[in-house]
């Protein structure tokens with residue numbers, strides 16, 4: 001659905017993007033992360049057709065954004081960083097104006113506006129000037145204008161920035177709902193947002209891609225994942241530890257089994273290591289097959305923040321760290 005190929009962008013002597021490439025398939029909700037100045041907004045502006053790359057291409061569907069800008073813009077709903085809006089316009093007039101600009105056919109306009117107002121919860125502020133709205137409502141207006149022409153793709157640049165926790169939860173819920181039917185790329189500095197909303201994470205640093213994976217895989221430790229389990233038998237007696245160990249070692253994905261603390265008599269504890277694939281489902285099935293009860297299953301992982309910091313760490317003498 002989206003393909004970025006060797007994208008570079010320079011602003012004078014600043015190189016914002018340095019050969020960035022990635023693809024996003026239809027229906028994915030992708031979190032776009034990176035430190036300040038990494039090039040997130042630049043990438044999003046290029047995708048939305050508001051900025052021309054120095055070299056490389058951005059494709060939406062099979063169309064090159066730089067060549068078929070009008071057609072690709074029609075497929076995209078874009079919420080720019082800082083959500084610039086016409087302060088002096090009433091919400092209802094603003095949405096009507098955007099529908100016209102986006103060339104929504106006249107006979108569909110009223111219905112599209114109704115749907116956007118409904119989804120973004122704007123009914124109570126339709127008659128207010130945008131300048132009078134709280135940040136949360138401004139953000140909703142931004143989302144409403146982005147979905148007005150019913151695009152297949154949403155590009156949202158920091159949609160929850162500056163909102164209070166309640167408003168963040170609301171906007172996040174709305175994005176999740178939109179993500180069920182649309183392809184979404186959203187940038188954010190709130191890492192927990194990515195874990196709750198996105199099925200995939202792209203991390204860029206200094207204009208280059210440094211990670212592309214599912215959020216749970218980005219939280220595996222350096223030596224893979226670790227799961228601590230405590231098992232017992234169904235009847236509470238007759239646990240054969242060697243046999244249990246063998247059964248656990250046979251679970252698909254598990255790479256090693258070590259002893260760990262038990263929880264009392266008739267139980268045994270183990271520390272399992274695994275590679276890329278989370279073995280918890282298979283673990284449960286193996287327990288049932290071997291007539292064991294899983295008294296505890298605990299997955300230890302590093303935080304996404306730790307991974308982010310490791311992947312985007314800069315030279316301590318560099319300008320960014322000093323800023």
Ligand SMILES: Nc1ncnc2c1ncn2[C@@H]1O[C@H](COP(=O)(O)OP(=O)(O)OP(=O)(O)O)[C@@H](O)[C@H]1O
Nearest residue numbers: 011014015016034035036037038039040041042043
């Ligand atoms: N119009 C511009 N003129 C000059 N430099 C620019 C322009 N737009 C962006 N840059 C520079 O390009 C680099 C990437 O900026 P960009 O806004 O894409 O970063 P970002 O990842 O969105 O950062 P943030 O998290 O702060 O929003 C930065 O060094 C920025 O200063």
Ligand SMILES: [Mg+2]
Nearest residue numbers: 040041042081
């Ligand atoms: Mg930005």
